[in-house]
Amino acid sequence: MLKLSKTLKIVFFVVIIIIGFLTFQVMDKADYRNIAKVKPDVYLSAKTLISHFKDGDKTILKPESVVEIRGVVKEINTINNRYTIVLKGEENDSSSIICDMRANQKEYITALKPKDTILIKGVFKGFLRDAVFLNCVISDRTINE
Amino acid sequence: MNKLIPFFFALISYGQQANQEKVIARQGQVSFFSYTSVENIKAENNQVLSIIDLATNEIAVSMLMNAFIFEKALMREHFNESYIESDLYPKATFEGKILDFDPSLEVEQTKIIKGTFSMHGVVKELEIKAKIEQVLQGYILSGTFETLVEDYNINIPPLLSGNIAKTIAVDFRFEYRPYEN
Numbered sequence: 001m002l003k004l005s006k007t008l009k010i011v012f013f014v015v016i017i018i019i020g021f022l023t024f025q026v027m028d029k030a031d032y033r034n035i036a037k038v039k040p041d042v043y044l045s046a047k048t049l050i051s052h053f054k055d056g057d058k059t060i061l062k063p064e065s066v067v068e069i070r071g072v073v074k075e076i077n078t079i080n081n082r083y084t085i086v087l088k089g090e091e092n093d094s095s096s097i098i099c100d101m102r103a104n105q106k107e108y109i110t111a112l113k114p115k116d117t118i119l120i121k122g123v124f125k126g127f128l129r130d131a132v133f134l135n136c137v138i139s140d141r142t143i144n145e
Numbered sequence: 146m147n148k149l150i151p152f153f154f155a156l157i158s159y160g161q162q163a164n165q166e167k168v169i170a171r172q173g174q175v176s177f178f179s180y181t182s183v184e185n186i187k188a189e190n191n192q193v194l195s196i197i198d199l200a201t202n203e204i205a206v207s208m209l210m211n212a213f214i215f216e217k218a219l220m221r222e223h224f225n226e227s228y229i230e231s232d233l234y235p236k237a238t239f240e241g242k243i244l245d246f247d248p249s250l251e252v253e254q255t256k257i258i259k260g261t262f263s264m265h266g267v268v269k270e271l272e273i274k275a276k277i278e279q280v281l282q283g284y285i286l287s288g289t290f291e292t293l294v295e296d297y298n299i300n301i302p303p304l305l306s307g308n309i310a311k312t313i314a315v316d317f318r319f320e321y322r323p324y325e326n
Contacts, residue, residue, distance in 0.1 A: 063211055063235065079172045079320060080191040094325060098171065098192055126209040126235055128194040130171055134212060 046071025050089030099136040166200040168321035179310040188213040199248040206239040237264035253278045283321040
């Protein structure tokens with residue numbers, strides 16, 4: 001009886017460790033971490049990033065990497081009922097950087113306007129016509145007077 | 146040289162005209178729903194790219210599979226790593242034509258879009274019914290359709306088969322604006 005109880009304890013302990021490990025594996029993904037506190041994998045300017053993509057260098061960023069980008073706000077919109085900040089590259093660039101903002105960023109976004117320079121941190125998802133970032137937070141901003 | 150100037154102007158104006166005939170949606174929305182008695186799963190992608198050529202009624206859609214947002218972290222994990230394998234198949238695309246669409250009409254039109262959809266390495270012919278309305282800045286295209294999970298070579302482990310519906314409902318909505326270079 002005592003032996004069985006000991007075995008049960010070990011099984012229970014192992015199960016808890018496995019569940020804990022799996023939970024950590026999932027929650028450690030960039031999408032679920034508190035992006036504001038995560039150290040970025042890469043720092044880039046919006047212009048540099050877009051010029052790399054324009055030159056066909058789509059390997060500059062790995063999907064799911066956390067990136068901090070400095071750029072000028074082209075547009076702020078609420079399409080699909082989500083706050084999105086679009087950063088522009090060079091004046092004639094057709095490509096932009098689309099940053100889907102975290103819900104808790106609303107108060108910072110309402111103070112922003114086009115042509116402001118901001119520093120945004122987010123999770124890179126890939127490139128279509130524009131570079132797409134999710135889970136974005138504003139790290140810093142300079143108001144364009 | 147003087148003879149070339151009108152040619153260049155004609156070329157530039159042709160290029161501008163061709164672009165004026167295109168509209169683009171950079172933040173289209175595609176969502177899918179799976180309803181079962183065990184659990185309901187919903188995910189949405191809000192950065193879907195689509196372009197319509199209004200001269201030919203051709204439409205193209207492209208989306209990043211890892212940009213779907215789920216309610217639960219584990220759902221997203223299973224979707225990307227086990228089912229869709231977004232590292233191997235990062236994008237899904239659709240190319241087709243809106244049949245009998247008249248872009249000049251201001252009234253709402255319901256049309257069939259016929260084309261090929263490619264996802265998870267599987268290419269499939271699709272016919273989708275969509276509503277198209279002309280708005281101040283361009284067009285809004287929306288609709289819904291159902292698709293079978295098994296058609297896209299997606300393997301659901303027997304243990305989880307009760308959690309995922311065999312038929313998935315897909316909603317889409319695109320706000321098109323004039324195309325800019």
